[in-house]
Amino acid sequence: MPSGSKSGALEPVDDETSPATVRKAAAADEAALLRYIAAGDRKAFDALYRCYFPRLTRFLERVMRRPHAVEEVLNDTMLVVWRKAGTFNARSKVSTWIFSIAYRKALKAIKRFDDPVEPDEERVESTEPGPEQELMHRQRSKLLLQQVARMSAEHRTVIELTYYHGCAYREIAQIMDCPVDTVKTRMFHARRRLRQFLADRRQEL
Amino acid sequence: MAGRVLSFFKSPHQGVQELLPWFLNGTLEDEEAASVEKHLQSCPVCREELQCLRAIREEYLENEPLPQAEAALARLRPRLDETATVLPPLRRAGGRPAPSSAAASRSRRGLAVQLPADWVKFAMAVQFLLIFALGWVLLQPGRTDLPYRALATAGGLERPSGSAVVVFDPNAPQREVTRILRASGAHVVDGPTVSNGYVLVVPGPQLDAALERLRAEPAVVLAEPLQLERPR
Numbered sequence: 001m002p003s004g005s006k007s008g009a010l011e012p013v014d015d016e017t018s019p020a021t022v023r024k025a026a027a028a029d030e031a032a033l034l035r036y037i038a039a040g041d042r043k044a045f046d047a048l049y050r051c052y053f054p055r056l057t058r059f060l061e062r063v064m065r066r067p068h069a070v071e072e073v074l075n076d077t078m079l080v081v082w083r084k085a086g087t088f089n090a091r092s093k094v095s096t097w098i099f100s101i102a103y104r105k106a107l108k109a110i111k112r113f114d115d116p117v118e119p120d121e122e123r124v125e126s127t128e129p130g131p132e133q134e135l136m137h138r139q140r141s142k143l144l145l146q147q148v149a150r151m152s153a154e155h156r157t158v159i160e161l162t163y164y165h166g167c168a169y170r171e172i173a174q175i176m177d178c179p180v181d182t183v184k185t186r187m188f189h190a191r192r193r194l195r196q197f198l199a200d201r202r203q204e205l
Numbered sequence: 206m207a208g209r210v211l212s213f214f215k216s217p218h219q220g221v222q223e224l225l226p227w228f229l230n231g232t233l234e235d236e237e238a239a240s241v242e243k244h245l246q247s248c249p250v251c252r253e254e255l256q257c258l259r260a261i262r263e264e265y266l267e268n269e270p271l272p273q274a275e276a277a278l279a280r281l282r283p284r285l286d287e288t289a290t291v292l293p294p295l296r297r298a299g300g301r302p303a304p305s306s307a308a309a310s311r312s313r314r315g316l317a318v319q320l321p322a323d324w325v326k327f328a329m330a331v332q333f334l335l336i337f338a339l340g341w342v343l344l345q346p347g348r349t350d351l352p353y354r355a356l357a358t359a360g361g362l363e364r365p366s367g368s369a370v371v372v373f374d375p376n377a378p379q380r381e382v383t384r385i386l387r388a389s390g391a392h393v394v395d396g397p398t399v400s401n402g403y404v405l406v407v408p409g410p411q412l413d414a415a416l417e418r419l420r421a422e423p424a425v426v427l428a429e430p431l432q433l434e435r436p437r
Contacts, residue, residue, distance in 0.1 A: 040339070041339075041343070042285070042343070043343050045285070046278065049274060049278050049281070050274045050278070050375075053274035053277065053278070054274070054375050071277045071280070074277065075277060075280065075281040075284070078281060079281065079284055079285070082285055137267060138267060140264060141264045141265070141267035144261070144264045144265060145265070148265070159265070162226050162227065162230060163226070163230070163261075163262045163265045163266065164265070164266060166230045166231070166232065166397075167230075167232065168227060168230075168232035168233070169224075169227050169232070171232075184223040184224070185223075187223070187226055188222070188223055191226065191258060191261065194261050195257055195261070198257065198260065198261065
């Protein structure tokens with residue numbers, strides 16, 4: 001059964017509004033949720049699933065580039081969370097743990113697929129028509145995403161975890177099970193490519 | 206491998222350049238952030254790089270509406286029941302019959318054939334008792350708000366006046382969220398969290414007005430001030 005207090009997870013800090021403090025509070029709450037799940041609590045699992053579904057869907061879409069396989073890998077990930085909640089090591093964050101499971105599952109799934117994936121060129125046209133400026137913005141955004149999609153899974157993962165999921169580089173190293181310098185280097189190369197892409201586009205305009 | 210070389214012959218400037226993406230997302234340790242800030246003051250190249258990263262991030266974050274969890278969760282549920290059959294008997298109590306999973310019913314049949322009838326009766330009795338007990342635990346009031354406890358009850362952490370938390374409907378498009386945040390007049394200091402929450406800072410006297418505006422938006426699930434009291 002769930003037991004133990006949250007106080008151990010919350011260290012006193014000087015600045016209570018700092019993002020780090022808020023993140024610690026959220027992490028302590030998720031750890032509590034995981035203890036309920038370890039005790040077989042379905043409602044707690046549903047709550048965690050709903051919390052993570054949007055993030056994991058997006059993460060897996062970006063890492064795998066195969067939308068049809070996302071739900072399967074996501075559910076496999078959450079099944080591991082359900083089965084292994086009791087083994088969660090409270091020294092890392094719940095999100096780091098879940099994302100590392102998802103990342104491993106995604107890499108395995110990518111290996112299973114032999115088909116080469118081309119970046120999705122059609123989706124821009126399929127979006128609902130909006131004001132012209134907004135449409136142009138979305139179009140540009142899609143082009144950038146296509147650039148990211150052409151990178152390796154490792155580079156895509158670092159970008160996605162940094163920009164969209166707001167992960168620290170140390171967390172990313174844990175998720176990807178690699179040294180922190182590798183994370184920094186991957187990010188450095190990825191952003192150099194994106195920067196070049198933006199510069200080329202500016203010249204075209 | 207070529208990238209590895211960077212880390213061995215890194216100048217302070219290169220070190221800061223590498224950290225910029227995480228300076229931008231606010232996840233650096235205090236000391237690291239301070240050294241980046243200090244370097245930025247004297248390095249126009251890094252300032253320009255930071256602007257560029259900001260532009261990339263803004264485009265990268267432009268996204269489609271978030272997907273619905275319910276259908277996928279419904280498809281996973283039978284597999285949770287399936288798991289229960291391989292766990293010790295006490296765990297099985299939480300499980301319900303899987304209506305649509307052929308694999309689950311196969312494994313359940315297999316189990317029933319192998320076990321003696323008395324054991325099954327005993328397990329059934331224990332199972333019903335535990336279903337009742339767990340049901341009672343689950344149906345207790347106050348446990349239904351689990352997804353949003355992360356920020357609303359942040360374990361007694363204190364905030365200065367003018368702090369608030371806002372949680373958006375997970376299906377609200379990013380541009381709608383951005384519009385609402387801009388219109389509220391508040392500054393985002395953290396988020397989005399896993400529950401689509403943002404922590405805001407509003408100039409003191411305007412907090413109530415900002416909360417009113419936020420609550421009037423259909424895409425806002427929750428908008429509450431954060432507590433002031435120091436926990437005992």
